[in-house]
Amino acid sequence: MIPLPDDFVVTPWEVSGDVDYDRLVEMFGTQRIGDELTSRLIKHTGEHQTMLRRGIFYSHRDMNLILDDHEKGNGFVMYTGRGPSGHTHLGHMMPWIFTKYLQDKFGVELYFQMTDDEKFLFGPDLTLKDTKNYAYDNALDVIALGFDKSKTRIFLDTEYSHMLYNIAMKVAKKVTFSTTKAVFGFTNSNNIGSIWFTSMQAAPAFLPSVLKEKNIRCLIPCAIDQDPHFRIARDVAEGIGYFKPALIHCKMLPSLAGSDKMSASLPTTSIFTTDSPEQIKKKIGNAFTGGAVSVEEQRQNGGNPDICSVYQYLYYIFEVDDSKLEERRRKCQAGEILCGECKGELTTQVTNFITDHQEKREKAKDVVEDFMLRD
């Protein structure tokens, strides 16, 4: 297993503790997004997108090769996905919002994998029917974000299995049991489906090259927790005749409890796209903040935005205006605003976003089939 420190854990199936993202770049062997790459991205997109500007998307593998191919006119495609174990929460939406932004700017195709097999294999309480239902439910969220219908293809592992199995087998032949043990920490008691699964998550990185019958580079935007799968995919890629997939990674949106990631298994501290305004209000009302124990103390000593989940939500997604964010930070530290005010502001922002999203989600039900990739 990747040697991580005792105080946090980051694997595709668990993120907990106070994650040191700088440390993770070193441990996973990825690259930070530096000034040169940032300038190239700004050159192509015409803006310094909020998640890049704030260092939320902060790490990559071979993003420069993607831009090289784009500049040479060879093009590239994107691939990302979802493990359908429940409803979609705001954390999942973060990389998708960024992916949509890249699709708009570069006009490229997106392949979107629903790993209903993964969530059946790894989730003790879910049937295959459950994970398949969640896959179609989660697909509504993807579509509601406004991905281009002519350039976006969604598929479920169990339903697009003929194509995927043929690619996954080529990957699997190159990956030993000891590699999966080393990368994911598997032991002899893991079921054999779990051990095979990484080859299914690798397969879509090569799928566009198979479909187009010519090699094309693939960029995978995701949170950094998914990187271990793609380290394996990159190791085998050239040996089976394809380019190594490139990645661009974001940090994890924390839970409303302040630390760890927003997780579907912690429903009271995660906001789902299916939540009602009452649920949103209640969850944000109970959120962990950086406030002092009493109003008097906070007025006198100020609060601490750095540990405050409400501030983090504004920072990660809901306040795109840097000067407004900075002003809120200053006022908090100076004791000029109290937690109730920030919670109220976030509740309004989240409720507006989710209400609008839910309307789009309803409309998405009519067009799901237009997005599906089938054998």
Ligand code: TYM
């Ligand atoms: P899943 O369903 O756990 O997560 C879907 C996407 O959301 C990211 N993510 C988060 N991002 C920010 N903050 C969070 N709190 C948070 N929680 C999850 C994940 O990194 C992911 O990008 N096995 C995958 C599904 C998958 C996939 C892929 C993901 C299949 N192919 C290719 C990314 C790229 C999974 O269970 O993701």
